[in-house]
Amino acid sequence: xxxxxxxxxxxxxxxxxxxxxxxxxxxxxxxxxxxxxxxxxxxxxxxxxxxxxxxxxxxxxxxxxxxxxxxxxxxxxxxxxxxxxxxxxxxxxxxxxxxxxxxxxxxxxxxxxxxxxxxxxxxxxxxxxxxxxxxxxxxxxxxxxxxxxxxxxxxxxxxxxxxxxxxxxxxxxxxxxxxxxxxxxxxxxxxxxxxxxxxxxxxxxxxxxxxxxxxxxxxxxxxxxxxxxxxxxxxxxxxxxxxxxxxxxxxxxxxxxxxxxxxxxxxxxxxxxxxxxxxxxxxxxxxxxxxxxxxxxxxxxxxxx
Amino acid sequence: xxxxxxxxxxxxxxxxxxxxxxxxxxxxxxxxxxxxxxxxxxxxxxxxxxxxxxxxxxxxxxxxxxxxxxxxxxxxxxxxxxxxxxxxxxxxxxxxxxxxxxxxxxxxxxxxxxxxxxxxxxxxxxxxxxxxxxxxxxxxxxxxxxxxxxxxxxxxxxxxxxxxxxxxxxxxxxxxxxxxxxxxxxxxxxxxxxxxxxxxxxxxxxxxxxxxxxxxxxxxxxxxxxxxxxxxxxxxxxxxxxxxxxxxxxxxxxxxxxxxxxxxxxxxxxxxxxxxxxxxxxxxxxxxxxxxxxxxxxxxxxxxxxxxxxxxxxxxxxxxxxxxxxxxxxxxxxxxxxxxxxxxxxxxxxxxxxxxxxxxxxxxxxxxxxxxxxxxxxxxxxxxxxxxxxxxxxxxxxxxxxxxxxxxxxxxxxxxxxxxxxxxxxxxxxxxxxxxxxxxxxxxxxxxxxxxxxxxxxxxxxxxxxxxxxxxxxxxxxxxxxxxxxxxxxxxxxxxxxxxxxxxxxxxxxxxxxxxxxxxxxxxxxxxxxxx
Numbered sequence: 001x002x003x004x005x006x007x008x009x010x011x012x013x014x015x016x017x018x019x020x021x022x023x024x025x026x027x028x029x030x031x032x033x034x035x036x037x038x039x040x041x042x043x044x045x046x047x048x049x050x051x052x053x054x055x056x057x058x059x060x061x062x063x064x065x066x067x068x069x070x071x072x073x074x075x076x077x078x079x080x081x082x083x084x085x086x087x088x089x090x091x092x093x094x095x096x097x098x099x100x101x102x103x104x105x106x107x108x109x110x111x112x113x114x115x116x117x118x119x120x121x122x123x124x125x126x127x128x129x130x131x132x133x134x135x136x137x138x139x140x141x142x143x144x145x146x147x148x149x150x151x152x153x154x155x156x157x158x159x160x161x162x163x164x165x166x167x168x169x170x171x172x173x174x175x176x177x178x179x180x181x182x183x184x185x186x187x188x189x190x191x192x193x194x195x196x197x198x199x200x201x202x203x204x205x206x207x208x209x210x211x212x213x214x215x216x217x218x219x220x221x222x223x224x225x226x227x228x229x230x231x232x233x234x235x236x237x238x239x240x241x242x243x244x245x246x247x248x249x250x251x252x253x254x255x256x257x258x259x260x261x262x263x264x265x266x267x268x269x270x271x272x273x274x275x276x277x278x279x280x281x282x283x284x285x286x287x288x289x290x291x292x293x294x295x296x297x298x299x300x301x302x303x304x305x
Numbered sequence: 306x307x308x309x310x311x312x313x314x315x316x317x318x319x320x321x322x323x324x325x326x327x328x329x330x331x332x333x334x335x336x337x338x339x340x341x342x343x344x345x346x347x348x349x350x351x352x353x354x355x356x357x358x359x360x361x362x363x364x365x366x367x368x369x370x371x372x373x374x375x376x377x378x379x380x381x382x383x384x385x386x387x388x389x390x391x392x393x394x395x396x397x398x399x400x401x402x403x404x405x406x407x408x409x410x411x412x413x414x415x416x417x418x419x420x421x422x423x424x425x426x427x428x429x430x431x432x433x434x435x436x437x438x439x440x441x442x443x444x445x446x447x448x449x450x451x452x453x454x455x456x457x458x459x460x461x462x463x464x465x466x467x468x469x470x471x472x473x474x475x476x477x478x479x480x481x482x483x484x485x486x487x488x489x490x491x492x493x494x495x496x497x498x499x500x501x502x503x504x505x506x507x508x509x510x511x512x513x514x515x516x517x518x519x520x521x522x523x524x525x526x527x528x529x530x531x532x533x534x535x536x537x538x539x540x541x542x543x544x545x546x547x548x549x550x551x552x553x554x555x556x557x558x559x560x561x562x563x564x565x566x567x568x569x570x571x572x573x574x575x576x577x578x579x580x581x582x583x584x585x586x587x588x589x590x591x592x593x594x595x596x597x598x599x600x601x602x603x604x605x606x607x608x609x610x611x612x613x614x615x616x617x618x619x620x621x622x623x624x625x626x627x628x629x630x631x632x633x634x635x636x637x638x639x640x641x642x643x644x645x646x647x648x649x650x651x652x653x654x655x656x657x658x659x660x661x662x663x664x665x666x667x668x669x670x671x672x673x674x675x676x677x678x679x680x681x682x683x684x685x686x687x688x689x690x691x692x693x694x695x696x697x698x699x700x701x702x703x704x705x706x707x708x709x710x711x712x713x714x715x716x717x718x719x720x721x722x723x724x725x726x727x728x729x730x731x732x733x734x735x736x737x738x739x740x741x742x743x744x745x746x747x748x749x750x751x752x753x754x755x756x757x758x759x760x761x762x763x764x765x766x767x768x769x770x771x772x773x774x775x776x777x778x779x780x781x782x783x784x785x786x787x788x789x790x791x792x793x794x795x796x797x798x799x800x801x802x803x804x805x806x807x808x809x810x811x812x813x814x815x816x817x818x819x820x821x822x823x824x825x826x827x828x829x830x831x832x833x834x835x836x837x
Contacts, residue, residue: 032717040754044452052434082352083504092525163560164552253552255526
């Protein structure tokens with residue numbers, strides 16, 4: 001296991017370097033700079049700012065400075081949030097995003113696992129049709145619409161939740177439902193089709209012929225063997241959910257990291273864009289590694305070397 | 306491995322059910338208690354360091370934490386605050402500020418003239434790299450120090466003569482200089498706090514302020530809490546606490562207001578489509594702003610190098626129609642200096658006159674728009690900019706027979722395009738940094754970085770310089786009138802469209818909130834209506 005882990009970690013570092021390099025180069029190609037304003041600054045004032053942030057240096061010198069910084073754990077200053085470093089911004093905003101992402105994923109799993117199993121067990125019956133209809137809705141309904149509808153019903157009409165205000169009791173419930181709806185639908189679909197395939201296998205037929213109870217057949221034999229595709233999806237899904245969602249954070253005023261994938265680009269806050277991209281990549285690398293390790297736990301046929 | 310799906314599921318579901326129950330019990334209890342006032346900032350303030358802040362969100366927080374030498378009175382003239390008086394001497398080239406002795410910082414120390422000297426020199430220091438450093442370039446050697454031509458800050462013309470006397474030496478008389486004393490970037494700072502905590506000096510545990518409220522907490526991207534300063538030298542505010550939320554989405558902010566969780570919304574938190582409904586609500590109002598919108602022409606490129614074409618395009622726009630389209634309290638304008646500012650003159654400018662516009666276009670060689678080259682109008686991607694552009698496009702088509710192509714651009718791309726290669730026509734706007742016509746009219750000086758039209762008129766430049774040095778107000782107004790006539794009637798490099806307003810919504814339980822025409826939110830006089 002140790003050589004495998006070391007190999008995968010080295011691979012992860014290489015991925016981070018490629019992502020950092022590509023992001024750095026692509027950002028410089030975007031028209032407009034971080035300090036372009038409608039109040040255009042006198043050239044000398046702009047020169048002071050560029051000198052402060054080393055933007056007056058040649059491209060390669062800036063790149064070398066940035067890579068050296070990352071290697072030393074320094075993601076640099078934010079150009080927009082002048083008093084804070086990118087590390088400060090990530091430290092402040094990643095925890096709410098992670099909390100919400102994990103909550104949404106837990107919710108999605110809690111709903112999709114029984115639904116997926118039920119849809120497969122009662123294939124082509126009304127339960128199956130109801131589950132697939134719900135899953136279709138979950139996939140096709142944009143989350144900003146779902147969020148607005150939930151606010152309208154549960155905040156404005158029923159008064160159960162506040163429309164926003166992160167940190168108040170229950171403030172994560174509506175955003176988690178909104179964020180978890182699409183993954184829940186995807187997982188339901190995936191599990192249903194995987195279960196249907198597994199239920200047609202010989203070992204299931206054998207188990208049933210031996211008189212094993214149907215619940216045991218479903219939950220012990222079939223579900224366990226159907227989880228591989230679900231696990232494959234869970235890695236990237238986990239990374240996407242915990243890194244934050246621009247739309248959910250925008251609609252529910254959540255102080256998360258997801259908004260910076262959009263706003264930092266429009267602000268041309270180069271270090272912040274690169275910072276959040278690297279954090280996202282690191283989460284993705286770790287999540288995929290965890291999934292690879294889980295494969296061997298769920299399915300003994302899979303062996304990591 | 307044993308796999309107990311039922312148990313795993315229970316472990317997941319039970320905490321969720323618990324959370325749902327807790328949340329369901331959390332009924333909205335937010336109503337006006339008279340002690341805590343809640344406003345929506347919309348976004349995280351990028352900086353609470355008033356030497357580095359550049360945006361209205363940051364300034365709206367700072368304006369409640371700090372006071373400076375002066376503040377606006379009701380007529381937007383500078384009125385003393387920390388300065389108890391000032392003397393303008395040597396024909397306007399020297400200003401002596403006399404400070405009051407009872408102004409204190411939040412840690413009890415006195416506010417002294419040296420705090421202003423430190424703050425101003427920090428603003429000018431090239432290492433600070435302040436975007437607003439240029440606001441003090443009228444001071445002797447300020448520009449030279451900022452540009453690194455001199456390195457000794459003692460040569461800069463601002464010095465504390467003693468704890469209560471601040472002397473400022475100017476290169477030339479500048480009648481607008483006192484207005485700058487209302488601008489947050491000129492507020493005092495404590496050297497010890499800035500030097501001790503570096504870039505973290507604005508965090509709640511480190512910051513030292515002198516205004517009506519104290520910064521009690523700052524949860525980044527979430528909310529800022531202020532509490533009343535019991536030792537504020539102008540008296541403790543009536544409300545004890547202020548909660549400043551950062552709800553970006555307008556409909557969510559409005560939902561919070563309607564749930565009783567917010568007491569004040571500004572334009573950035575009120576959806577345009579909701580304005581007609583809210584206009585009937587108690588507490589809703591339009592606050593005219595010192596901010597103007599205009600369309601500019603690239604005067605060095607055909608066909609707008611011909612002044613007749615520029616005039617024709619200006620006279621073909623029915624500016625009175627635009628406010629009815631936008632419904633945000635805008636005021637149609639033919640002149641550039643906005644209402645509420647010295648030298649505002651509604652009589653200046655080219656009126657809507659389609660027959661005359663057609664005649665001018667014919668004279669320029671484009672009868673009924675025939676043979677007119679393809680031209681593009683650019684604007685930044687925003688709904689209201691698009692609405693105006695489409696309306697004006699229709700007017701030009703109807704009145705001149707010219708179809709102008711519209712192109713919307715993302716903000717930074719749009720700015721870069723304006724700076725590098727402005728197209729035939731472009732949309733732009735300007736909001737006052739300080740309420741003086743100098744701040745508006747200088748935009749189109751030949752040397753101005755904002756002069757995207759690339760228009761040059763030496764007479765115009767000369768009038769601005771004269772007006773900027775003229776201490777007699779009536780003479781200044783005459784000079785600005787002459788300059789505006791050149792800008793809006795004679796050369797017409799721009800067409801003013803309208804001045805803007807901010808829509809605001811205040812919980813009727815409260816009174817005393819000031820939202821001024823510079824877009825500043827002043828909370829120190831807010832109180833519950835029942836309080837006398």
